[in-house]
Amino acid sequence: MGAQTQNKKDVIIIGAGASGLLCAIECGKRGRSVLVLDHGERTGSKIRISGGGRSNFTNLNVTADHYFSNNLHFCKSALARFTPRDFLSLVEKHRIAYYEKEAGQIFCVKSSHDIIDMLEAECKNAGVETLLGCRVTDVKRDECFLVTTPGRVFSSMSLIIATGGLSYGKLGASGFGHDIARQFRIKVTQLRPALDPFVFAGEDQKVFKGLAGISLQAVVASGPKQFRGSILFTHRGLSGPAALQASLYWNPKEPLTIDLLPDTDVFEVFLSRRQSRMEMPNLLAQYLPRRFAQTWCDYQMIAKPLNETSDKELKELAQHLHAWKIIPKGVEGYETAEVTVGGVNTDELSSKTMEAKKVAGLYFIGEVVDVTGELGGYNLHWAWASGYAAGQYA
Numbered sequence: 001m002g003a004q005t006q007n008k009k010d011v012i013i014i015g016a017g018a019s020g021l022l023c024a025i026e027c028g029k030r031g032r033s034v035l036v037l038d039h040g041e042r043t044g045s046k047i048r049i050s051g052g053g054r055s056n057f058t059n060l061n062v063t064a065d066h067y068f069s070n071n072l073h074f075c076k077s078a079l080a081r082f083t084p085r086d087f088l089s090l091v092e093k094h095r096i097a098y099y100e101k102e103a104g105q106i107f108c109v110k111s112s113h114d115i116i117d118m119l120e121a122e123c124k125n126a127g128v129e130t131l132l133g134c135r136v137t138d139v140k141r142d143e144c145f146l147v148t149t150p151g152r153v154f155s156s157m158s159l160i161i162a163t164g165g166l167s168y169g170k171l172g173a174s175g176f177g178h179d180i181a182r183q184f185r186i187k188v189t190q191l192r193p194a195l196d197p198f199v200f201a202g203e204d205q206k207v208f209k210g211l212a213g214i215s216l217q218a219v220v221a222s223g224p225k226q227f228r229g230s231i232l233f234t235h236r237g238l239s240g241p242a243a244l245q246a247s248l249y250w251n252p253k254e255p256l257t258i259d260l261l262p263d264t265d266v267f268e269v270f271l272s273r274r275q276s277r278m279e280m281p282n283l284l285a286q287y288l289p290r291r292f293a294q295t296w297c298d299y300q301m302i303a304k305p306l307n308e309t310s311d312k313e314l315k316e317l318a319q320h321l322h323a324w325k326i327i328p329k330g331v332e333g334y335e336t337a338e339v340t341v342g343g344v345n346t347d348e349l350s351s352k353t354m355e356a357k358k359v360a361g362l363y364f365i366g367e368v369v370d371v372t373g374e375l376g377g378y379n380l381h382w383a384w385a386s387g388y389a390a391g392q393y394a
């Protein structure tokens, strides 16, 4: 915390998370005086817990196709100007060991603290000042922006809102950024939690809660997208990477379609055992976890041996296994969601600078904007890329 903080700055950034810190570094490197304010006691709280403590901080396959937004083109410009390679160069400069886990997902070998230390060191080099434990109570715009905190008012020509989304309130998430947008008559799209486990509706919850802890490989389709990977039954519903990804594209009240055996033609398997006296749960247990196979057959009311089951029944059962349709009650909510879908309407912002079209000098970056990435390092990469974009102009 700077002892002789000057109250007038070129740039004030509210939010010392991923996007705010990257933006602060870029503004500082351009010789701008920069103050970062955060009501939390530490910088980068979400970076710290990201990727299970190892931060999945980017993805080699970053393209706009991995993002959800009302305007799928908005993110393209910023993503093109700050690529995964750009962030990796920074990581390499700080000698941080990293590895590719799967599908381009890049993690720290040691700990997410490495990324926070790197950002703090870069902020220091760029002369950025940071005030933590500092709650912003009011923002006004006169000739410049006036930012009020308990006991102090700061002013700046540029104000950057980097306060993130609503998920994980215990880590300091707030709706502050959305409120500031509305205060300046900037539209905010509908918000909802995502990358979040599904909660089954009452009857399904009763049937499947006994399977809590069981995981299997599946393909989960939701809206226009489908995701292959593991799904995990929980006491309340369904989690695991493929289910979490599907939650990003899920419209409430619509079914999820799950292929429980994506690599096996189940009907072919049934036909090849057509004369067998084996009972269905025992046959399915050769392909699926036993407890799941039993519950599934109870649920479908199929207990007969194969040779006593009709072709029609076998066909239907195979179809259900390849296209299990289930309508979840919802997702768990902001306490467990990795991200918030929706945010500041991208029509209101310049895709080049992240500046509000209606309010000169006011910028929105990171998760507070209506750009949400899939699981796999895409959200942190959006935070870096949008922070970088604003950092060239603010």
Ligand SMILES: Cc1cc2nc3c(=O)[nH]c(=O)nc-3n(C[C@H](O)[C@H](O)[C@H](O)COP(=O)(O)OP(=O)(O)OC[C@H]3O[C@@H](n4cnc5c(N)ncnc54)[C@H](O)[C@@H]3O)c2cc1C
Pocket: 014, 015, 016, 017, 018, 019, 020, 037, 038, 039, 040, 043, 044, 045, 046, 047, 049, 050, 051, 052, 055, 056, 057, 058, 134, 135, 136, 162, 163, 164, 165, 167, 168, 171, 172, 173, 174, 175, 176, 177, 337, 338, 339, 365, 366, 367, 368, 376, 377, 378, 379, 380, 381, 383
């Ligand atoms: C459990 C979990 C794991 C995740 N893992 C990954 C991962 O591995 N890879 C990935 O790409 N993404 C991951 N994400 C998502 C990713 O962390 C976020 O999308 C990203 O951090 C958003 O960056 P941001 O700068 O927009 O906001 P944040 O990083 O959330 O920073 C916002 C900052 O603003 C501050 N703030 C909020 N309101 C105020 C206020 N009123 N006054 C002052 N300060 C305020 C907050 O304290 C916070 O420090 C994960 C998220 C969670 C919850």
